[in-house]
Amino acid sequence: MTTFIRKLEAAWRANDSLLCVGLDPDLKRFPAHLAGRPRAIAEFCRAIVDATADLVCAFKPQIAYFHAERAEDQLEEVITYIHDRYPAIPVILDAKRGDIGSTAEQYAREAFERYNAEAVTVSPFLGHDSISPYTVYKERGVIILCRTSNPGGSDMQFLDVEGPGGRERLYQRIARTVASQWNGNGNCALVVGATFPNELAEVRRIVGDLPLLVPGIGAQGGDIAATVAAGRDRTGAGLIINSGRAILYASGGTDFAAAARAAAVETRDAINAHR
Amino acid sequence: MTTFIRKLEAAWRANDSLLCVGLDPDLKRFPAHLAGRPRAIAEFCRAIVDATADLVCAFKPQIAYFHAERAEDQLEEVITYIHDRYPAIPVILDAKRGDIGSTAEQYAREAFERYNAEAVTVSPFLGHDSISPYTVYKERGVIILCRTSNPGGSDMQFLDVEGPGGRERLYQRIARTVASQWNGNGNCALVVGATFPNELAEVRRIVGDLPLLVPGIGAQGGDIAATVAAGRDRTGAGLIINSGRAILYASGGTDFAAAARAAAVETRDAINAHR
Numbered sequence: 001m002t003t004f005i006r007k008l009e010a011a012w013r014a015n016d017s018l019l020c021v022g023l024d025p026d027l028k029r030f031p032a033h034l035a036g037r038p039r040a041i042a043e044f045c046r047a048i049v050d051a052t053a054d055l056v057c058a059f060k061p062q063i064a065y066f067h068a069e070r071a072e073d074q075l076e077e078v079i080t081y082i083h084d085r086y087p088a089i090p091v092i093l094d095a096k097r098g099d100i101g102s103t104a105e106q107y108a109r110e111a112f113e114r115y116n117a118e119a120v121t122v123s124p125f126l127g128h129d130s131i132s133p134y135t136v137y138k139e140r141g142v143i144i145l146c147r148t149s150n151p152g153g154s155d156m157q158f159l160d161v162e163g164p165g166g167r168e169r170l171y172q173r174i175a176r177t178v179a180s181q182w183n184g185n186g187n188c189a190l191v192v193g194a195t196f197p198n199e200l201a202e203v204r205r206i207v208g209d210l211p212l213l214v215p216g217i218g219a220q221g222g223d224i225a226a227t228v229a230a231g232r233d234r235t236g237a238g239l240i241i242n243s244g245r246a247i248l249y250a251s252g253g254t255d256f257a258a259a260a261r262a263a264a265v266e267t268r269d270a271i272n273a274h275r
Numbered sequence: 276m277t278t279f280i281r282k283l284e285a286a287w288r289a290n291d292s293l294l295c296v297g298l299d300p301d302l303k304r305f306p307a308h309l310a311g312r313p314r315a316i317a318e319f320c321r322a323i324v325d326a327t328a329d330l331v332c333a334f335k336p337q338i339a340y341f342h343a344e345r346a347e348d349q350l351e352e353v354i355t356y357i358h359d360r361y362p363a364i365p366v367i368l369d370a371k372r373g374d375i376g377s378t379a380e381q382y383a384r385e386a387f388e389r390y391n392a393e394a395v396t397v398s399p400f401l402g403h404d405s406i407s408p409y410t411v412y413k414e415r416g417v418i419i420l421c422r423t424s425n426p427g428g429s430d431m432q433f434l435d436v437e438g439p440g441g442r443e444r445l446y447q448r449i450a451r452t453v454a455s456q457w458n459g460n461g462n463c464a465l466v467v468g469a470t471f472p473n474e475l476a477e478v479r480r481i482v483g484d485l486p487l488l489v490p491g492i493g494a495q496g497g498d499i500a501a502t503v504a505a506g507r508d509r510t511g512a513g514l515i516i517n518s519g520r521a522i523l524y525a526s527g528g529t530d531f532a533a534a535a536r537a538a539a540v541e542t543r544d545a546i547n548a549h550r
Contacts, residue, residue: 024378064374064381070389072347094378098398099339099371100425103299106339114345123373125400125420127427145400150375152402155452159436159445170445173434 004118004141004187007090008211011057012237014088018228018275019268021052021260022094022215022244023061023078027069029249031256041066042074044256046081048248051257052264053086058119058240060092060213079115090118092213092240096145098123104133112137119143121191121213124174131182138185141211144178146203147171149193149216171199172206179207189213192231194222194241201230209233211240218246218267228274236275243267279393279416279462282365283486286332287512289363293503293550294543296327296535297369297490297519298336298353302344304524306531316341317349319531321356323523326532327539328361333394333515335367335488354390365393367488367515371420373398379408387412394418396466396488399449406457413460416486419453421478422446424468424491446474447481454482464488467506469497469516476505484508486515492542493521499542503549511550518542 002010012018025041034040049059059082066075079091093115097107111120111134119141122134134142147157157171168176171192178188190207192200194216203212212231216222224241231239247267251259277285287293300316309315324334334357341350354366368390372382386395386409394416397409409417422432432446443451446467453463465482467475469491478487487506491497499516506514522542526534 062378064378064385068381068384068389070347072345096374097371098373098400100423103337103339106343109343110339114343123398123400125373125398125431126423126425127430129425129427148375148401150401150404152404155402156400156445156449159448161434161436161445170431170434170436174431177430
């Protein structure tokens, strides 16, 4: 099996894209003609996938949007659909798990065996033994929260902590710890929000060419030019830039898939203009 | 609707117990006679619930054990069963969620509306706006990770950070932040592992009479006497002391429920001997 990192690198090249489409299916924002259909979530996501698969380096379904609707089976269907139709595109399950070892093993089974995602997002808050149950799946990716895109991200992640070379911010400590200690299997990446380009640049400085998943452009207000300038690696890649709502809900009508494609083209091109 | 905190206090008194039974259904450890039955997880959990409901102040199903087995419907069944048969016992959904606001709203819907749990465990790592989507459910409990019971818990939680009154550990900062800023609706509690009694005492000092969920006795090695001495509140209560595996798998035979009851009696009594 190709590893997540290799598959990601191939998708960056093949589609000439750093764009990741976030699959956050919110029934309240669905086109009216899908309302009430029994498998509306899967139908909606499959249409978005078909409309954008040649424009992206990854798809990122957010698990809570499916689980809140009792739609686990539709999440399975969407991931299987991507694997069957677009096998070159890795699937990142956005789940932000964080639990002690024996339970983390169950979450890893859920992400990698039940849903068969190529990668999963996890929290570093419980430390090394909460991460290793994921990294032992050597061919899968483990994308660790470092500096999140929301305002409250600063509450913990921006605290000053005592570091080996003096004082540093908690997010810097996390970046350093992942790059130097937790990445023994070479399958880690980090989440750094686009809303904080200075810190994105600092994480890039710390971690070398580790891939960075960057949410926060589009609806959350992150700037594309600043994100690419701050986060790209030495090859002009290294980024998985997520856009969800701005693409999924570009139109609320029957043309939602075409509108999503247009928004994805525009976003991909805006990213590439700054690489 | 009675709030989680009131229901918890009533259960402490009615059952004279600080014990919480953690429902972590691990098929590999199930009694042989349940193997292969289509609803073995629900059957097992219901038997444990029936055997221990008069001995506990709460039940705590761990969501990953159900989701890894595609058994969401059995989790729903177990929680409904507890609510129907033992309405005085609150259910804590152990999910350790942590995500930005718009997604946290979906996780809160999953915990409080889909599963109808009285409380949920969450991570503080993403800050205040990742917590408020839960605390707005005023009648529900929001139990925030502070000092976890696993060895890696120290990686982040034990770091020195700059505090208002000088340097403090991250877990102390979390305890202080929850008690002074995030608990505006009076429905917060904290998770502090039994494996660190000194820090349990420190959290109790910081947060007054806030309830503390304490995992880590039993299989993880936490000492009951030290836990109670360090963590009890001024009334000799204030603790939700979780035991999972040591009770669930006290016997691997057809007598598993009776053995679970015996282990629960022993644990409850050991806790009460030190209150």
